[in-house]
Amino acid sequence: MAVKLYDTDAYLNEFEATVTGCFITAEGTFELTLDKTAFFPNEGGQSCDKGTINGMEVLNVEYKENEIFHVVKFFIPEGTTVEGKIDFAHRFSNMQMHTGEHIFSGLVHSEFGFNNVGFHLSDNSATMDYDGKLSEDDVKGLEILTNRMIWAAKNVRVFFPSEEELSGLDYRSKSGIKGDVRLVEIEDVDLCACCAPHVKNTSEVGLFKIASVETYKGGTRLNYLAGERAYNDYLRLSELESELSRSLNAKKGNISESVGKLKHSISELEYSNIALKRMKVSAVCDSATTPFVFLESDYVDIMRFALGELKSKFNGLCAVFAGNDESGYRYLIEYDGKDLVDLAEKLKATFEIKGGGRSGSLQGNIIGSKDSINAFLETQIGA
Ligand SMILES: [Zn+2]
Known part of the structure; x- marks a missing residue:
């Protein structure tokens, strides 16, 4: 067993020792044992020291079978005096x-x-x-x-x-x-x-x-x-603060306040964006001649709003679709008080559908063109 020089002197970063064994590993590296060492191995939850032995990088230092093994790339014969150097900054x-x-x-x-x-x-x-x-x-x-x-x-x-x-x-x-x-x-x-x-x-x-x-x-x-x-x-952290300060155009002490203002502006923009979308959706629903519309926005809130608009104008089945022919449409279908199991079955038989529903309401995703969905729904009005 090597004398553990680090036990009594943690500051020793150079030492001389004699090789007591050199064993080849399955990986083709060599495990070196010494009569004494300043290399702290992987032990007690702490990873091992870095450094060199005779100028060769020490790849790992393992403690096993009551011995310390220094893993190196080259063979060093038993009895050789070697010089060990610890990476002391590490x-x-x-x-x-x-x-x-x-x-x-x-x-x-x-x-x-x-x-x-x-x-x-x-x-x-x-x-x-x-x-x-x-x-x-x-x-x-x-x-x-x-x-x-x-x-x-x-x-x-x-x-x-x-x-x-x-x-x-x-x-x-x-x-x-x-x-x-x-x-x-x-x-x-x-x-x-x-x-x-x-x-x-x-x-x-x-x-x-x-x-x-x-x-x-x-x-x-x-x-x-x-x-x-x-x-x-x-x-x-200090560099991060400088970066934030530059990109927010805010003094270092005011970053939090500046982010708060930014969040406020974003929520105001979102609010007016929703208001604009609702106006657009209102116009679409107003001019709708059938109780189903196709929208660009697939925000559930906007889709629900459109469905409400349609239901105030039409009796019976109302449907809102959002998306495009290529990637498909998200849908909301409602028919107050009516069991839609039949409709759900027919939809499944006609299109590729992912979705579910309860009495009076269906929702999910549908793959199909606007024209084919329109044609299908035409057959369902009053059905
Ligand atoms: Zn400790």
Whole structure:
């Protein structure tokens, strides 16, 4: 088993080690084992470190069978001394994210008594799951407290207590931790068993932001950002704000007000559009010589309005169609108090129909030409 150099020094980004094994995989890559490593593997819900070994990209770092396997493209014989380099920007971002999670989870535990029951940290998302329900307001309060703990520059200590020492300690624990218990203590905030690299002082986390809150398995799932990732998200939002400000021609502070005005104008336009359509439909119905009309607009409201106009003018069967010969027509057919089962059967026998109805009313979609539908309905008036 390789000595885990990251266990005691999270800031070590270059190291020398000896190859203890090199195994070919089914994919044709090689799994390298070392006598010691600074590469953190995929473990505890966190994705692995990136970096190089002898200049070769490390494609993956797996923890299995109590050993750490570094996946590389080329064979390196056992006994070779190699030089490992960690992509420290990536590592440090994970350290900021993970320490941020500990502060937040510690506060969730002390303020609400809930446990962190799930943690996932990959390069593009990070989630924390709790076994209790947190409201948006609870989360907001915890987020502020977390940031205050970050700015208070609390020390972070990693240590391996003896069995005796451990038995006297009250610490948060996650399942799946094997071997010696490694504790991460954040001064005045939290004590938690954990296998991952952390920053040495909370101030290095910089910033902590919850991105979303959702109910999950009867508890709460939170998406969050910390450190550089939180800053990058702030940049993204700030650029979005500038873009909106330009396209709405509004000052940055007035975007919400400007969108409100825009929505109001749209609803006024929609209203006058409907009024215009109704006027047009009224004229069509007024000049109709048969109790069925064909419209361009297939808004149900407009179709219903037309049907009302027809029913005030004609007795018996009235029908409104909207659409065109190519893609078909949406239809509304009514005959007050009359059972239209017969008509529905005849329609189905004559045209391709999708629809249904109840007593006195049919609606759906019909494939057929205006002329053929007209001809069919002519035969049905008074039938
Ligand atoms: Zn942890």
